[in-house]
Amino acid sequence: MASPRFILAFLFTICLSCVSYLEPWYQKWSGAENRSGDFLSVLIGDSRRLFSNQMVAKADAYFHSGYYPTIFDAPKEKEESHLSGDNDAEAGHDEDHDEQPGSTNHVEHAEHQHSATCGHNQKSEDGFLGPPKDWIDRFGRKFFPSQHSHLESGGEREILPWLRLSAELDPQRIDTYTVAAYWLRKRLGKIDEAEQFLRDGLRANPDSYELYFQLGQIFAENRNNLVRARNLLEIALRKWQEQEKAGLKPNELSYQQITGNLAKLEEKSGNVAQAIFYLKLLQEKSPVPQTIQQQIDDLQKK
Amino acid sequence: MNNALAVSGIVLKELYRRKDFYVLFILTALITLVMGSFKLFNDDKIVRYLKEICLLLIWVSSMVIAITTAARQLPAEKENRTIFPLLAKPITRGQLVLGKFLGCWFSSGLALLLFYVFFGVISGTREHQWPVLNYLQALSLHWIFLGVVIALVLLGSVVFTAVSSNATISFIVIVGILFVARHLNKIALQLAEPGRSIVYTIYFAVPHLELFDVRQLIIHNLPLIPWNMWLIACVYGIAYSLFFLLATWMVFRRKSLN
Amino acid sequence: MSAILEIKNLRVEYRSREAGQGIKLAVNDLNLKVQAGEVFGFLGPNGAGKTTTMNVLLGFVNPTSGSASIFGVDVREPIARQRIGYLPELTYYYKFLNTEELLRFYAKIFRIPRAERESRIDAALKLVELEHARKRLIRTYSKGMQQRVGLAQALINNPDLLILDEPTSGLDPIGRMKVREIIQRLKNDGKTVFFSSHELGEVETVCDRVAILNQGQLKVEGRVNDLVDQYKCDLEQIFLKIIGYEVAA
Ligand SMILES: Nc1ncnc2c1ncn2[C@@H]1O[C@H](COP(=O)(O)OP(=O)(O)OP(=O)(O)O)[C@@H](O)[C@H]1O
Numbered sequence: 060m061a062s063p064r065f066i067l068a069f070l071f072t073i074c075l076s077c078v079s080y081l082e083p084w085y086q087k088w089s090g091a092e093n094r095s096g097d098f099l100s101v102l103i104g105d106s107r108r109l110f111s112n113q114m115v116a117k118a119d120a121y122f123h124s125g126y127y128p129t130i131f132d133a134p135k136e137k138e139e140s141h142l143s144g145d146n147d148a149e150a151g152h153d154e155d156h157d158e159q160p161g162s163t164n165h166v167e168h169a170e171h172q173h174s175a176t177c178g179h180n181q182k183s184e185d186g187f188l189g190p191p192k193d194w195i196d197r198f199g200r201k202f203f204p205s206q207h208s209h210l211e212s213g214g215e216r217e218i219l220p221w222l223r224l225s226a227e228l229d230p231q232r233i234d235t236y237t238v239a240a241y242w243l244r245k246r247l248g249k250i251d252e253a254e255q256f257l258r259d260g261l262r263a264n265p266d267s268y269e270l271y272f273q274l275g276q277i278f279a280e281n282r283n284n285l286v287r288a289r290n291l292l293e294i295a296l297r298k299w300q301e302q303e304k305a306g307l308k309p310n311e312l313s314y315q316q317i318t319g320n321l322a323k324l325e326e327k328s329g330n331v332a333q334a335i336f337y338l339k340l341l342q343e344k345s346p347v348p349q350t351i352q353q354q355i356d357d358l359q360k361k
Numbered sequence: 362m363n364n365a366l367a368v369s370g371i372v373l374k375e376l377y378r379r380k381d382f383y384v385l386f387i388l389t390a391l392i393t394l395v396m397g398s399f400k401l402f403n404d405d406k407i408v409r410y411l412k413e414i415c416l417l418l419i420w421v422s423s424m425v426i427a428i429t430t431a432a433r434q435l436p437a438e439k440e441n442r443t444i445f446p447l448l449a450k451p452i453t454r455g456q457l458v459l460g461k462f463l464g465c466w467f468s469s470g471l472a473l474l475l476f477y478v479f480f481g482v483i484s485g486t487r488e489h490q491w492p493v494l495n496y497l498q499a500l501s502l503h504w505i506f507l508g509v510v511i512a513l514v515l516l517g518s519v520v521f522t523a524v525s526s527n528a529t530i531s532f533i534v535i536v537g538i539l540f541v542a543r544h545l546n547k548i549a550l551q552l553a554e555p556g557r558s559i560v561y562t563i564y565f566a567v568p569h570l571e572l573f574d575v576r577q578l579i580i581h582n583l584p585l586i587p588w589n590m591w592l593i594a595c596v597y598g599i600a601y602s603l604f605f606l607l608a609t610w611m612v613f614r615r616k617s618l619n
Numbered sequence: 620m621s622a623i624l625e626i627k628n629l630r631v632e633y634r635s636r637e638a639g640q641g642i643k644l645a646v647n648d649l650n651l652k653v654q655a656g657e658v659f660g661f662l663g664p665n666g667a668g669k670t671t672t673m674n675v676l677l678g679f680v681n682p683t684s685g686s687a688s689i690f691g692v693d694v695r696e697p698i699a700r701q702r703i704g705y706l707p708e709l710t711y712y713y714k715f716l717n718t719e720e721l722l723r724f725y726a727k728i729f730r731i732p733r734a735e736r737e738s739r740i741d742a743a744l745k746l747v748e749l750e751h752a753r754k755r756l757i758r759t760y761s762k763g764m765q766q767r768v769g770l771a772q773a774l775i776n777n778p779d780l781l782i783l784d785e786p787t788s789g790l791d792p793i794g795r796m797k798v799r800e801i802i803q804r805l806k807n808d809g810k811t812v813f814f815s816s817h818e819l820g821e822v823e824t825v826c827d828r829v830a831i832l833n834q835g836q837l838k839v840e841g842r843v844n845d846l847v848d849q850y851k852c853d854l855e856q857i858f859l860k861i862i863g864y865e866v867a868a
């Protein structure tokens with residue numbers, strides 16, 4: 060009679076061999092639809108998109124040092140001002156703004172838009188919380204963040220882990236990459252890390268004009284490598300145009316940013332004609348064509 | 362009181378001779394350290410996410426410890442029939458309940474102390490600042506919170522027959538309070554009349570346990586809570602603990618033991 | 620002589636959980652007095668209501684009607700228990716303690732002064748012959764050893780009244796003899812012992828008086844000698860007769 064230990068070892072061996080036999084087969088079978096095939100997506104499946112949203116919200120909350128509305132606090136306002144793209148508000152801004160990523164998140168354009176966005180929420184000094192409704196409410200505010208504030212002087216790095224996690228959960232979510240790259244590049248001086256993260260994003264989203272644009276900006280502004288920057292921005296423009304042709308309604312603001320920056324880049328490189336070409340492209344979609352015309356005229360004078 | 366302290370000593374002994382506490386602590390420490398070992402964007406100054414994870418684990422572990430130990434106390438005495446030789450001695454049932462409460466409370470306090478020291482070391486080595494007073498506030502409020510939880514669970518343990526159902530129900534109630542109690546007034550405002558009064562009543566009646574959860578203040582290095590407010594919160598929590606303890610005693614006082 | 624233990628018209632009903640089962644009458648109108656200095660044997664077949672009666676005496680079970688008092692104090696008052704030693708029928712003690720710690724804990728509850736505590740513990744352990752195992756966790760004890768722990772804890776406060784529910788169950792012959800000796804000694808010291816047992820032989824040797832209970836009702840009560848005289852047979856046969864079990868001649 061074999062000892063139980065022997066049987067145990069035998070069963071374990073069978074399990075192992077089954078796994079090693081089945082695993083490649085499973086990989087093949089699941090590979091087609093499950094590109095990333097990573098642990099998280101297997102674990103929580105499609106609900107990871109929801110979690111990803113949660114992580115972006117978390118990053119936003121961190122940016123406000125925990126002062127952040129919950130689903131119980133004026134849910135509609137939160138939806139508009141913190142998560143969705145304020146594209147209309149943004150399009151009116153001038154060139155300076157073009158340096159910003161296709162902003163869809165409060166975090167990234169807080170500096171420029173602070174008053175605009177928060178004013179939306181802050182009907183009074185108390186912000187989304189409103190004046191205390193009763194004594195428990197008033198008392199309770201001493202025990203959680205109830206003052207509006209923003210991270211600064213390097214503290215912004217604290218939002219990054221959540222964006223990273225968001226990207227892990229939903230690799231197809233573009234703004235995670237752009238927002239994180241923005242902070243890394245602009246505030247924390249971590250150019251390499253920003254580039255790396257954007258490239259991660261590109262691997263998951265090879266057709267994203269936003270990511271190409273951001274990457275191009277890194278080379279234009281931080282690396283002073285105009286050749287590569289031009290290359291990347293041109294790809295971005297091409298991707299945008301392809302998507303428009305395919306009827307995918309790509310973001311117009313991004314188009315303005317891409318063409319505007321291409322024009323700037325060409326101007327810097329001395330290719331005035333090319334710069335004017337891009338400005339004309341920009342003018343087609345710009346809400347302020349006169350201003351662009353002004354720039355074209357200025358360029359032509361040179 | 363002497364009797365109660367003697368009983369609490371037994372509870373403490375049981376806790377440190379059982380293994381579950383160590384397991385939870387090691388698990389918390391391990392997860393935190395693993396999380397902390399990720400190099401995110403080559404930036405080792407990023408720390409708040411780590412504080413958040415660590416504190417979350419501490420909260421969950423401490424609640425698990427408190428609820429499981431408290432829920433077990435009186436039923437296990439009955440189940441193992443240890444309550445018979447004990448109550449045959451000059452100890453009142455009130456003293457027994459109080460002793461069980463104190464034992465669970467002290468032991469969870471010790472566990473908390475260990476957890477917070479670990480937390481302090483982790484965050485301190487990263488942030489290079491030691492806001493000891495803030496941590497003390499968080500620790501004390503957390504401890505008071507556990508007192509309310511333990512008293513509530515003890516009450517549950519004399520009301521419900523099964524330990525597991527008591528633990529589950531208590532856990533759901535407590536987590537529910539932590540998440541929504543603060544917002545019940547807003548929910549009430551959105552409701553039509555009978556509902557509104559009901560929700561408002563609940564809002565004022567439930568123990569506002571979320572007050573004791575000051576993790577966000579700690580994570581984001583926000584200033585201290587004014588000490589008078591802290592004191593009021595402590596009194597508030599202790600009052601609720603006493604309320605539940607009294608209720609436990611009233612149910613347990615005249616209960617037949619078989 | 621005054622009654623140390625007095626039970627008046629005691630009636631205990633158990634309500635069954637299952638619907639339709641009705642109520643179970645465990646003790647029916649029981650009257651009993653135990654005098655100071657007596658060794659009193661409380662007898663009856665399984666399920667007669669002995670343990671239930673003792674549970675009432677210690678306040679574990681509330682009587683449906685009637686009352687009981689110890690030292691003239693209602694049993695629901697905890698002071699009544701300062702001078703009692705109680706050995707439950709089936710008990711496991713805290714498994715995560717060793718005997719020494721257990722006895723120390725009980726000694727604290729009896730408010731035995733610190734100076735006296737350790738010597739009392741030593742004495743109790745010596746009496747039940749558990750000195751060699753005093754530092755071992757109770758979890759590792761055999762049944763008989765646990766029963767000895769029970770005896771030790773019942774004696775730790777040097778009680779005036781002992782309520783012992785089947786003190787010899789699970790003990791080996793030497794252990795039983797020991798228990799008999801202990802009871803005898805306690806009696807010599809002027810203590811009162813109220814105990815239940817199925818060992819009629821030993822009851823006959825140590826008891827002054829006995830009561831026999833059947834189905835919750837008191838059937839016979841009296842001095843052992845008187846009963847033997849009256850029935851002209853030994854206690855065992857009296858017992859069988861009373862519970863209605865005819866012995867084949
Ligand atoms: N918790 C309970 N619920 C319902 N009935 C009970 C309960 N405890 C005891 N009884 C019943 O009460 C009666 C008396 O039980 P008790 O335990 O007092 O008997 P006993 O005389 O101690 O018997 P034994 O010699 O077996 O120990 C029994 O019929 C028993 O079934």
Ligand SMILES: [Mg+2]
Pocket residue numbers: 669670671708784
């Ligand atoms: Mg019995």
